[in-house]
Amino acid sequence: MLRHLPTHLDPEMQAVTDRAASAIRTHAEACETAQDVTPEAAAALRASGYTRLTLPRASRGLGASLEAYAAAQGELGEANAGLALVLAMHTHVVGAAFQGRTLPDPLLAALAQASVEGRLVNALASEPELGSPSRGGLPRTTATPDGDGWRVTGRKTWATGAHALNLALVTAATPGGQVLRLLVPMDAPGVGTESTWAGALALRSSGSHDVTFRGVRVPGDHAAPPSPAHPASSAWFWTAIAATYLGVGFAALEALIGYARERVPTALGQPIARLPRVQEHVGRMAADLHAARALLAGAARTWDAAPTADSVPALAAAKAHATNAAVGATDLALRTAGGAALTPALPLARLLRDARAGLTHPPSDEVGYASLGAALLGTGPEGPPRPGPRVP
Template identity: 80%
Template sequence: MTLPSSPTPPPLEGLSPEAQAVTARAVQAVHAHADACEAAGDVTPGAAAALRASGYTRLTLPRGAGGLGASLTGYAAAQLALGQANAALALVLAMHTHVVGAAFQARTLPGPLLEALAQASRDGRLVNALASEPELGSPSRGGLPRTVAVPDGDGWRVTGRKTWATGARALDLALVSAAAPGGEVVRLLVPMDAPGVGVEPTWTGALALRGSGSHDVTFAEVRVPAEHAAPPGAPHPASSAWFWTAVAATYLGVGFAALHALTRYARERVPTALGAPLATLPRVQENVGRIASELHAARALLEDSTRGWDAHPTPGALPRLAAAKAHATGAAVNATDLAVRTAGGAALMPALPLERLLRDARAGLTHPPSDEVGYASLGAALLADG
């Protein structure tokens, strides 16, 4: 029995009709190219073209800049729909949209750099912020990049290596963090076709997100004009809010995809010995109920947290978002694991999408904030309120 790997997307609450249409096109593009990208272990040229053509790059760009102006709550709904179609390609679009959403809400980047991001979004050109490095790991816990930016006349020269660059070969632009003289960190917008930029295929054989093409990107004396550089500055809470929401919603979509795949299989699978669908078994009913309850609870927490941010985009709204991310990724891991246990041996074969969903869901645990940070953040905030 071969079942479709992409369920019907959930309702896109909080989005304008145009944003809903764009999200639907992006879901179709993701679903159409997911298998080819999984097999290739990379974002294929056809997939990259389809993602660009969907118009999704405009989703979080403000309306005044030519975008669709999605709120954080609307963005969460859109990314959940994409994650339900396929996490690997959903994350390629998530990396662009969280960067743009945060940049325009925070307004910490200089005007020319913001305009460059806006133009890229309007043109359907894909952007990702590259910060992780082999020695540094994720920059979420601090540390100075090994990638360096050296002043060069009226611009900069960038040299170094970035890792876990989601959609590396599909990217048009990279917002690169680098250490400047004096030990401060600057960010520079680098065209991926600039002389000195290279992509090394390090994502081969990955356990999860195989189709995301999250290879290493290298920079060898890459020239960047001064207007495409952001001076050192303190992190803005919007960066965390948009990134955590992008991750939480995408992986929550993976969990819902597992739920829908399991329910379809349980309704259609009729073992000879049973003479009735698996869906009639109390144990299967219990497991489906457990999965659905945890996923809907995680979605409710995420929606409540994003609404809180939309109403008051301040640091005080971050603890709930941090916990929502931890809860969403944990729910996705639990959902895929229990779905595989419930479906049995059939879950190990590609006829069901469960084996891929099981692998992809685990990647959600690697994104910051970690579970201990996410839950402790909310706990500390609640204790302080007393």
Template identity: 55%
Template sequence: MTALPSSRVAQLQDLTAPLARVFREEAQAADRQETLSVRGVQALRDSGYAALTVPASLGGLGATLHEFALAQEDLGRADASLALVAAMNAHLLGSAGEAGTWPPEVYARVARASVTRGALSNSLASEPDLGSPSRGGLPRTTARRVPGGWVLNGLKTWSTGSRALDFMVVTADAGGEVWRFVVEAGSLGVEVRDTWRDALTLRGSGSHDVAFRDVFVPDDLSVPPTRPGADMQACSSAWFWTAVAATYLGVGQAALDAFAGYAHARVPTALGAPISTLPKVQQAAGQMALDLLAARAALHAAALAWSERGPHADLLPQLAGAKLLCTNAAVSVTDLALRAAGGASLTADLPLERLFRDARAGITHPPADDQTLTLLGQQALHPA
């Protein structure tokens, strides 16, 4: 495997470090207020991160899947909610750009907006009846052909970053086929409903429902279904799974960071030394580090293989496995950090309780663990 040039690593770090600082500063207040941080979103727009996965030919940074994984972990380590807003835009532009499945003029319009003004996009596909689109089925959202375009009606759920989006890429049933429509923010008939309240997790992500009532979309912002080869169809999964894996890997790392800081600072009178000197605490930290090490290695190996070989459907089981390992590592590490820190972890003085909650969201993103194990099992039983 080929390592990234040091200059490229430095470029990614220069991009993510100041943005992660703002995300970290905003995380606790946004969680308590159950709102998407306005300051965090503006920092994201101003940072240039929206152009991370836009091809260089359109003025973007042209990040590979592996580079995206490295950058996204840094943001997840700062705050999962804001990191996911960034991730949804990056995976959408990265996958569509690599696969070439959008009409070129539609893709260029959205991508250039991300480059020039930090515009943010997300794919809105989940629905109350449909559930996760990864399980199949036609959306209830409909698209009806009218002169010059289409009219959309429907409801989308779990719309991460809803109020911050400049473009909503909406899936809809257009006569028995799933089309995608790029809806510009502020379009007549679009309503963001404040439904993301009292959630267990990701309280600062603004993942509200979005309703579409007779929303007109011109023909030049429609994306018809494409039937490319299996490798091109795999792009969407590869980029989304990597976005999820890297973000929650960052959440797990943040928990270890917070626990390490607490272990050095906590000096019980009975011990007269930091609890970091206790073998039990060292073993707990070691287990956390090992879980993260294994997950990170799997993610980097899979993402790097994709980046070096180009899109290959036979790499999807490996990427799915990396997603499973990263999201489950986040769950196990935040749980262990909570246990090891004791009662102090239950208060807002430490970020552990928020990280513990945020980590739980990772296992709900597709692919589900059962789907991943089936993919890996099929490949193991029937190797190419």
């Protein structure tokens, strides 16, 4: 049936995905209420084994391809977006770092050990003044030389899963204006977490609080020198975001289907699933979501075949398309369910709020679609037009 297509996950990958999804479903309500990742939820996420999903097999991971990762992460997003993003942040960092070799060997070894042991990692780059680093700019967080290491001081915002994290990959500027990435244990002296996420519009279970660093000592071998951007970083992050929010859209579809089958108004005398208008809306939602998932899967498959900069624009557009499909699906689900959608009896109000959060992640719609358009037109930022890639 169209609602349940093959996920292309091998049995071991499917097993850890199932365990992670089960952990998320078990703890989602408590985390939504706490507006944070509870200690019990964090322990369950670590124990699921999902942290090994994107780690190469040579490093004792499961070696998921980008296409397999998209399928797995979509299942987690359907369970609960906030907790799914905690695992998404870890797995996209690991997948990109190993495929692109974007970190020196000591840091890759530390990421591999953390993944095998189930310890959670996130890359912390956003700041109050800087906003998203995708727009450029120098971080206010500083790394000053301290013997053979560094001292890190500053503040990072939107730290998904802040209280659950074991390690943070922190961007910081040196006195000379270079940007380093430093792997910081979250229990190191000088690391603090400020609970700034309470009352957030969406993703309340993600616990995306601020993290502060006050003269935190980092050894020299846990710092990555400046390096050129690698397309793997964008490929894995955009896929993680697109898949997670597609899961939100599919959750809204499933919730609406269940409600439409059970809701029997006295004036109608039969389930509202019999109404042509409801059938049309469910069909529209399903078509939009499956089209977005097909675009994402095709773009990921193209990347797996040729992981180069030429394969990135389709992933950028897939992220934009997926997040908008999720927003459209959740909105249509609320319109179809009517007043019941506003009550806690249905999850649709939360799903609507969570879906809209997808629009805030880079790339923005204009960047995502324009990057694919420019690639197809052969008009990059410099040089004459050249033949563009085929859309997967």
